[in-house]
Amino acid sequence: MQSGVRHLVSIDDLSLAEIQALFEHAKQFSTDLRAWSHLCPGLISASLFYEPSTRTRLSFESAMLRLGGGVLTAADMRSSSASKGESLADTVRVVGGSYADLIVLRHASEGAARLAAQYSPVPVVNAGDGSHEHPTQTLCDLYNLWIERGRIDGIHVVLSGDLRYSRTIHSFVYALARFGANIVCVPLPGFELPGYVMQRLREEFGVEPTRADVSRLGDLARECDAMYLTPQKPHQLSLFTDAKGLAVERVDALYMTRPQTERYTADELSRTRVVHLGKEEMAAESLREAVVMHPLPRRDEISPDMDSDPRSIYFKQAARGVPIRMAILGMLLNRIDLSAPGERVVQPMYPVTRGSNPCANPTCISRTESRHVTPSYRLASRAPVRAYCAFCSQELPHRWVGCSTTGLFHERDSPAARKIRPDHLVFLRDEADALGQGFAAAVRPTQPS
């Protein structure tokens, strides 16, 4: 495993101050994208794409070329070296060994970029790992808000459409919470934010969901169960709340999403109503000054007649992907200096020392690529003991935990469980699993400490 090399696997790898510094650099780059070819001459980035994503790939490659660097392209890794049975760990060690100075990785398995970063001698940028993270997309979205509104803290962002299956939305919502933005969820019925996203918003960012009064949002929010997520203190909110919920007055940005129909069940497919944003919907009072964003590609979510509306910034939004990626590449290649304090969000990571991989996500890289993975977890909470896979970030389903020192096992919400040191924790499926792994039951129920 390498050290001293910096990667961008998750947006949590960056401090708020660093993100702010990246924005400043991106803004400077965008004054003339063609004026920065002196920054990375002689350097090479390699696009290793295990699933196709032409737009993302071209955006990164453009950024590298505009910085004066060279580009190696493997647009279809799955059907080439992977077919010879090579592990991702080996591939990044070879490509990062001398071929390239930075790897841009796209992969179908959650956690792939985390694994790659553990082995690569050069920086790895996550360009999407399954349904997990796509940090440069999120940074691009935040950068757009910052450019358009001058700040992110305290602004109001409406999220519309399929909030359930969109990776982009989940990452975006965490980042908005972290930056202190107010979020108004206007989901299609049945496509609300998933419970685990809400839980993380609450636990990690202290966000409190409240009913939202979206009467001034017009047709866009009709029939939907709107929700207001705010990082503000509840007592502040109560001043404005009544039975109808917190009123959404003035929206700074409306973020439209593409229905992720490829992940829908037959039932969901039959139920899905097409969101369609046109001039009429945008006539709603509270949207008068809202910029309209979309991660693209769109299908029918936004009417072509909105393209000429000055509030529509979705093409500008995509265009800004190049300068923000120039800033990211420049930072990781040590060609620009962020001079920003580096505290991060990331929790410490503990290796699983006993038993099998506790991650239950079948598409997690820790399960699809077993040869070079040390299953690991991060703690989500101590009471009850809850943890998530360090690769795919999905919660471990285990309801029992053992202590590798005492040899005893406990229910995860028992007081004894929370006293186990994280590096002594063993996750157990059930009592049979515990006994099979040689743990003994605690003699009598422990008392609250």
Next chain:
Amino acid sequence: MQSGVRHLVSIDDLSLAEIQALFEHAKQFSTDLRAWSHLCPGLISASLFYEPSTRTRLSFESAMLRLGGGVLTAADMRSSSASKGESLADTVRVVGGSYADLIVLRHASEGAARLAAQYSPVPVVNAGDGSHEHPTQTLCDLYNLWIERGRIDGIHVVLSGDLRYSRTIHSFVYALARFGANIVCVPLPGFELPGYVMQRLREEFGVEPTRADVSRLGDLARECDAMYLTPQKPHQLSLFTDAKGLAVERVDALYMTRPQTERYTADELSRTRVVHLGKEEMAAESLREAVVMHPLPRRDEISPDMDSDPRSIYFKQAARGVPIRMAILGMLLNRIDLSAPGERVVQPMYPVTRGSNPCANPTCISRTESRHVTPSYRLASRAPVRAYCAFCSQELPHRWVGCSTTGLFHERDSPAARKIRPDHLVFLRDEADALGQGFAAAVRPTQPS
């Protein structure tokens, strides 16, 4: 829609003087292809290929690299972003938004480059749109004639083989006519130039077809119905014509074509005779100084033993594709100055304001990509009223036209029809269609004005 940006969708987008200036630049570039990398540093071209064409793609990318620019490659767009349902209009807005400074587009639908040019913020070069146009190929062919013969005006070019299905031949024949070359058609029986090509040659370029006496062309023209197409005035021709037709004495260039077997009917496949050019055929008297051209790839049309014949220039012809494309890219990126008068051939384009898209070509981009297309037409003639689709250039089949101002409809060859202002024209399938769209029949047959 963008303005102020110049595109190369059709060779008609260039004036003769501009083409001449491009030739001069290309000739200068070809003295040392490696000496021009100072022209486009920092600039990026994107190859968006919705169908594969490695040769064309590499030729453009080589030209861009030799100009010192960078290259983004999407060699298989169809299976990537298009599969996510993105429209071409959106794709070029994103790619042209900041990723690239110029787009090289290859597409299976006729008119795709015209549509892309309407939306792209940066220049679009048509690298082939279905069976419609491939202007840089045509320019390369003309450039070869100019280099080899010193001029195009007045030279004699023999076209041999499948003249019916070859897009290359159709574009080439219009361009030869425009430049004032004499064309001798030596088609395989059943594979003559189509009627609509002949019609355009007559109407637009004043070309008069005459029987050709090809007795001095030898085996090459045996059994075929040869034709002489000349831009010269008929009274000049008559001096040399007799019952056997106009004699073909001295050929400057012989252009061989590949049978487009992939488009043949079963009957045509059974009928097709392989044209085969070898030393024997080239011994014909009138071919003594003819250069042999072929757009490549060839199959068996030209025998390998011709490769060492000094008249064979088909490999040189392909090699000259790079300098001519360097000139084109340099011009569109404003890195070389043509200083040439810019009158073009292109007719004005009128949007269809009522009724459905009148284009009958099922593979026209105006029909395959409806979301961002405004169906449009150009007028071919006023009496009768004939128009062609502004995207795919195929003639509209409608025999009735309405006037959006008077509300009356007429047969297209009636005197009343020709008086309708082009921007008031509505194309109607039949009388039922006319009535259905709210038009009334003219009360009585109008009299000649």
Next chain:
Amino acid sequence: MQSGVRHLVSIDDLSLAEIQALFEHAKQFSTDLRAWSHLCPGLISASLFYEPSTRTRLSFESAMLRLGGGVLTAADMRSSSASKGESLADTVRVVGGSYADLIVLRHASEGAARLAAQYSPVPVVNAGDGSHEHPTQTLCDLYNLWIERGRIDGIHVVLSGDLRYSRTIHSFVYALARFGANIVCVPLPGFELPGYVMQRLREEFGVEPTRADVSRLGDLARECDAMYLTPQKPHQLSLFTDAKGLAVERVDALYMTRPQTERYTADELSRTRVVHLGKEEMAAESLREAVVMHPLPRRDEISPDMDSDPRSIYFKQAARGVPIRMAILGMLLNRIDLSAPGERVVQPMYPVTRGSNPCANPTCISRTESRHVTPSYRLASRAPVRAYCAFCSQELPHRWVGCSTTGLFHERDSPAARKIRPDHLVFLRDEADALGQGFAAAVRPTQPS
């Protein structure tokens, strides 16, 4: 056919002194891979890959970019221009005509690079032609030995695993013999070096196989029929040999191979035992200082726990592929001067002047691409008259030869046969073939001369 242009089709195209000079340049390049972009600015290499090999492609493209050149990529030629029926000869004439200054060719047919070199106006580098050669891989392996051991002459290299089907191993073994290394073969039972490889080692490099005593190699060599191949004189060997064979004391390098399971028969698949190199196997006495090499990708041949062992150099080995390819490209593009004497190994090549192509290999380029190939051969020995195809290097199976001057035919091991001048030789399947081609039987058996 072109002359004056240098290609790298086989490692035999290089003299030992040239290889040594390439190593010196590669070593210099590797001090800082990013410091050499002044060597090839304005030059372009084209990767023409008729079968995918991402690793090889990226390695070459990285080398070209690090030299400051540009890169054209056709990662999937088979499904593009080849599908239009273009011959390889035509493709390289076009691509080498002006698109690129050097061609890196990967092809499924043996001999493809040799054919390409005959037609290309620019240097061709063989990046793998079927199961034939992959000279830059071999050079990379030799370079690694040279870097790790300071020399190749006289060192001891153990080859382990599937020695039968691996192209890499065959090329490597010839090269080791040529450089004077001692080779210890430790094959999986049933996967020994093929007879024709042994024959060439004997005939061309004077290598004598001896039984090897591999008791100090431990588990790695258990159950296998180990063999010692040495370029030393037999009388020297005899000093150390007893009934158990020549003892293998101290190994300099252990070269592991991937089982080429894709080429196995069902029977071989069932028989194959997985070689697995781990800490335990590497504890063997004679391997104490052996570096561990592998061409990668590996599957299970080397345990991941070997990755941190200082003797494991397989990732370094891959990384060194870039500087050695930089040296090769620099040499072929005349940007570095080898100043080394240029005697080569290659035998003269004779065209087949009568009869059909004598090569019996169905995947040889001389048979798959007949249009532009002149079947040719090189002589392997004079008594008996044995020859191999000049393209795929497989031995011609013919047991009879004719003389085009005398019109007589002979058995190939007859004294008369060996007197035929190589350029008068005609290879004949059997007597019927000989008579059919107009040869007469020699009147009576010729006497020894």
